[in-house]
Amino acid sequence: MVIAHDRTEIITATETHSAPVITTRARRRTAQLSIAMVGTRGVPAAYGGFETAVEEVGKRLVERGHRVRVYTRGSESREKSYLGMEVVHLPAVAQKQLETLSHTGLSTLHALAHRRPDAAFVFNAANSPFLPMLRARGIPTALHMDGLEWRRSKWGARGKAYYRGAELFGVRTADALIADAPGIAAYYAHQFRVPTELLRYGAPIINDVPTDGIEGLGLRPNGYHLVVARFEPENHVLEIVEGYQRSSARMPLVVVGSAPYSAGYTESIRNAAGDDPRIIFLGGVFDQDLLDALYAHAYTYVHGHSVGGTNPSLLRAMGARTAVIGYDVQFNREVLDDQAWFFVDSTDLVTHFSTLENEPEAVDRLAAGNQRRAEVAFRWDDVADGYEDLAQRLAAGESMHKLGRRAKRTAEEWDFS
Structure with missing residues (x-):
C-alpha cells in the first residue's frame, strides 16, 4: 500500500519483515531552521561517509x-x-572505544x-545514550543508524554487546531513525x-580527471x-589480495587503506601479497584529487565491504565511471542494481581477475551503466x-x-545474505 502525502510518501510493505519506510518525494519550504550535526569527525570532510x-x-x-552547526574533532583546520x-x-579521547562517545x-x-537548535541529526547508533539529554532540552533528534556496526570484527564481545544495546536504545529514544539503504530499513523493520x-x-560524478597523479605513481589510465x-x-581485503595473487592478471592491484587498530x-x-610485484600498497590516501584520479582511471574497482548500507566508496567508483567487482551481499547488489561481477571468496576473485582483462567491452559497458545509475539514483x-x-x-x-519507546528486539535473527 502506498499512502501519498504532500511532503512524503510512506511505503508500507505487506511482508512480515517490513515496516513503513519514509522517503522524501517533495520539498515544501518553511521558516529558516537552526540544525545541529552531532557525532562525526565533522568538517572539512577528510575521512568517511558520515563526514562527507x-x-x-x-x-x-x-x-x-538554514543555520547549520557542525561539531568537529581532530581537524587540522x-x-x-x-x-x-x-x-x-x-576534543575527544584518542582511544578506539571512547573517541566517538567522548x-x-x-x-x-x-x-x-x-542556543537550542530546532532539530539535531545525531550520527552513529553508538551515540544513542545522549539522545534523552537532547530531547529533555526540547531538541527533536533524528538518529542515523549507519550500518550493522556490531558485526564488525574490530569490536570484542563487550563492544558488540554495546552496539546491539545502543541500537535498541536508539529505537526507543529517537524522534526519527535514519537508514541509508533499503536493507538497513528492512533490518530495523524486522528486528x-x-x-x-x-x-x-x-x-x-567524476569526469575529465587529469592523469598526472596516477602517472606519478607509475600507473597507466x-x-x-x-x-x-x-x-x-x-x-x-585479505580475500581480494589472495585472489589477485593467485590470478593471471597482468594489470597491477592498487590497494589504498590501512588499519589503525588491526596490526595483525x-x-x-x-x-x-608476498613479494608479488603486481600488488602495490599505497597506504592511506587523503589527497582527494589523487583519490578521484585513482577511481576514475581504474580498470575495475574491487569492493569488499559487507556490513554497511550504502557505501560512499562504492558510490565514488560508480560516479567515476568504473566497473565494479563487489562482495555478494544485498546492500551492494541493491546499490549496483546487480550491474557488477560479484564474489564470495578468493576463488571467485581468481576467476574475475583472470578473465576480465580480456573483456574490455563488457567492463566499459558496466562502467557506463554505473555512472548513469549514480547520476540518477544518488544525487x-x-x-x-x-x-x-x-x-x-x-x-x-x-x-x-510513542511508537518506538516500548520496542523490543525480535527473537528471530535477520537474514544478512
Whole structure:
C-alpha cells in the first residue's frame, strides 16, 4: 500500500519483515531552521561517509537559508566557519572505544548550554545514550543508524554487546531513525517493527580527471585494479589480495587503506601479497584529487565491504565511471542494481581477475551503466531535500517516539545474505 502525502510518501510493505519506510518525494519550504550535526569527525570532510554527508548536506542547507552547526574533532583546520556552516571544535579521547562517545558527550553538553537548535541529526547508533539529554532540552533528534556496526570484527564481545544495546536504545529514544539503504530499513523493520527515514548518500560524478597523479605513481589510465578500504575482515581485503595473487592478471592491484587498530590483519594481508610485484600498497590516501584520479582511471574497482548500507566508496567508483567487482551481499547488489561481477571468496576473485582483462567491452559497458545509475539514483541535492524535509517535520513536532519507546528486539535473527 502506498499512502501519498504532500511532503512524503510512506511505503508500507505487506511482508512480515517490513515496516513503513519514509522517503522524501517533495520539498515544501518553511521558516529558516537552526540544525545541529552531532557525532562525526565533522568538517572539512577528510575521512568517511558520515563526514562527507555532513559536508554535502550541510552546505546545501546553508544555501537554502538554514543555520547549520557542525561539531568537529581532530581537524587540522581550526576555522569557526566552513562553507557557511558554524564549526564547533571539541576534543575527544584518542582511544578506539571512547573517541566517538567522548566527543559526542561534549558536543551534547555544548548543545544543551547554548542556543537550542530546532532539530539535531545525531550520527552513529553508538551515540544513542545522549539522545534523552537532547530531547529533555526540547531538541527533536533524528538518529542515523549507519550500518550493522556490531558485526564488525574490530569490536570484542563487550563492544558488540554495546552496539546491539545502543541500537535498541536508539529505537526507543529517537524522534526519527535514519537508514541509508533499503536493507538497513528492512533490518530495523524486522528486528524492532519500527519505521525509518530512507536517506541515502550522494555520488560524486567524476569526469575529465587529469592523469598526472596516477602517472606519478607509475600507473597507466585504465591499466590497474583498485581497492579502497580500511583493513578490516568484513571488508575482505585479505580475500581480494589472495585472489589477485593467485590470478593471471597482468594489470597491477592498487590497494589504498590501512588499519589503525588491526596490526595483525594488516600483517596477514602483507603476507598474502608476498613479494608479488603486481600488488602495490599505497597506504592511506587523503589527497582527494589523487583519490578521484585513482577511481576514475581504474580498470575495475574491487569492493569488499559487507556490513554497511550504502557505501560512499562504492558510490565514488560508480560516479567515476568504473566497473565494479563487489562482495555478494544485498546492500551492494541493491546499490549496483546487480550491474557488477560479484564474489564470495578468493576463488571467485581468481576467476574475475583472470578473465576480465580480456573483456574490455563488457567492463566499459558496466562502467557506463554505473555512472548513469549514480547520476540518477544518488544525487546530493535529493539527499539534502530529505534532510531538510525531516528537519522541518521534527521542528513541527513530528516524532516516532510513542511508537518506538516500548520496542523490543525480535527473537528471530535477520537474514544478512
